[in-house]
Amino acid sequence: MSAPSPADLLPLAGRHVVLGVTGSIAAYKAADLCSRLRQLGAAVEVVMTPAAARFVTPLTFQALTGRAVVVDVFAADEAEAHVEVARRADAFVVAPATADCLANLASGQTPDMVALTGLATRAPLLVAPAMDNQMWEHPATRANVETLRERGVHFVGPGEGRLASGRVGPGRLAEPAEIAGAVRAMLGQVIGDLRGRHVVVSAGPTQEPIDPVRFVGNHSSGRMGFAIAEAARDRGARVTLVAGPVAPETPYAVERVAAPTVAEMLCALEKATASADALIMAAAPVDFRPLDPAAQKLKKLPGQETLTIRLGKNPDILATLPGPRVRVGFAAETENLAANAVAKLAAKRLDFIVGNDVTAPGSGFGTETNEVTIFYAGGTVEQLPLMSKYAVAHAILDRVAARL
Numbered sequence: 001m002s003a004p005s006p007a008d009l010l011p012l013a014g015r016h017v018v019l020g021v022t023g024s025i026a027a028y029k030a031a032d033l034c035s036r037l038r039q040l041g042a043a044v045e046v047v048m049t050p051a052a053a054r055f056v057t058p059l060t061f062q063a064l065t066g067r068a069v070v071v072d073v074f075a076a077d078e079a080e081a082h083v084e085v086a087r088r089a090d091a092f093v094v095a096p097a098t099a100d101c102l103a104n105l106a107s108g109q110t111p112d113m114v115a116l117t118g119l120a121t122r123a124p125l126l127v128a129p130a131m132d133n134q135m136w137e138h139p140a141t142r143a144n145v146e147t148l149r150e151r152g153v154h155f156v157g158p159g160e161g162r163l164a165s166g167r168v169g170p171g172r173l174a175e176p177a178e179i180a181g182a183v184r185a186m187l188g189q190v191i192g193d194l195r196g197r198h199v200v201v202s203a204g205p206t207q208e209p210i211d212p213v214r215f216v217g218n219h220s221s222g223r224m225g226f227a228i229a230e231a232a233r234d235r236g237a238r239v240t241l242v243a244g245p246v247a248p249e250t251p252y253a254v255e256r257v258a259a260p261t262v263a264e265m266l267c268a269l270e271k272a273t274a275s276a277d278a279l280i281m282a283a284a285p286v287d288f289r290p291l292d293p294a295a296q297k298l299k300k301l302p303g304q305e306t307l308t309i310r311l312g313k314n315p316d317i318l319a320t321l322p323g324p325r326v327r328v329g330f331a332a333e334t335e336n337l338a339a340n341a342v343a344k345l346a347a348k349r350l351d352f353i354v355g356n357d358v359t360a361p362g363s364g365f366g367t368e369t370n371e372v373t374i375f376y377a378g379g380t381v382e383q384l385p386l387m388s389k390y391a392v393a394h395a396i397l398d399r400v401a402a403r404l
């Protein structure tokens with residue numbers, strides 16, 4: 001799988017996901033998952049067990065997917081269709097999966113449409129278990145989970161927390177957002193063009209302390225770097241995201257390392273890039289840091305009108321790091337984009353640098369979109385149209401993949 005085409009920018013565009021729903025009280029959350037998968041661009045088709053249909057009606061899923069929902073294996077007009085559902089799948093996701101469902105999937109028995117689809121499909125299988133903690137911990141369930149894992153089945157959750165029984169323990173269905181992330185990660189690991197690769201991405205600003213409550217920073221939101229991390233994960237890479245203090249949630253299956261200052265970012269990146277195939281440096285490290293950060297909060301003195309803080313130069317992280325094989329930088333400029341970007345490309349020994357004019361509409365800090373120009377080490381220049389940051393991320397990764 002390479003990047004979606006620019007017209008087709010949703011992460012699951014072109015993918016046919018079959019969602020199996022089994023009879024747990026968590027079945028209502030499958031409706032949310034179904035809607036999320038659709039919003040991510042997937043075509044979704046639902047199969048249910050009769051027990052699941054007692055918790056949530058097939059009509060709910062039919063309305064969400066725009067497709068007939070198969071519950072009865074023996075229904076006359078579905079007799080031929082039931083195996084075809086399994087054949088159409090690019091991914092089969094069972095959420096929630098009951099203990100009974102795990103037993104059927106492990107043993108190859110097919111008493112219902114979900115188990116039957118599990119046996120008939122050759123698509124990768126993701127299972128999101130949900131059950132009482134005593135059932136989850138029972139040796140029978142442990143053995144079934146082990147069998148399925150050995151067979152290459154992917155699992156997401158269950159989480160720990162309050163269960164329907166009122167008890168607290170493992171058995172809660174993973175959150176729909178997490179399951180959707182796991183579907184994307186699984187498809188990447190099975191068919192992604194970056195599978196087996198380790199991609200390191202940096203994101204966000206740094207905050208260089210003035211005193212314990214104040215810092216020197218910048219407006220970087222981290223969104224571009226997070227989009228690259230997500231897109232690389234979607235293409236099957238192992239991703240380490242070294243991030244300054246920014247809010248976005250860590251994408252599923254991405255290893256996040258916190259790096260509040262340039263010194264910490266350099267240290268984290270030295271470690272992460274030692275075994276990496278590519279570094280994409282989307283962070284905005286602060287160039288100058290207060291040389292003598294105060295140990296206590298600075299107080300205004302009577303009559304004080306100015307404050308002088310001595311700043312010293314921070315190391316250039318990209319220029320300092322020796323590797324890895326593919327090196328990509330960013331140049332966010334307010335003027336002379338081409339000249340500045342080309343100078344940085346050479347000084348930091350980059351394969352290419354992604355330049356953008358942060359003053360242009362739709363580009364720069366905190367926006368969902370970006371319009372970038374790529375400057376290559378060989379001298380070529382490529383202007384890309386205004387796109388979502390996720391689409392820009394794929395465009396960058398296309399060029400990284402070509403160099404690996």
Ligand code: CTP
Pocket residue numbers: 262281282283284285286287314315316317318319328329330331332344348
């Ligand atoms: N960068 C870095 N270490 C720094 C500063 C920047 O590794 N201390 C990286 C950025 O992550 C980016 C590239 O270098 O990939 C260019 O960053 P930018 O801030 O645009 O340029 P600087 O090199 O800092 O130069 P200037 O501030 O003079 O524009």
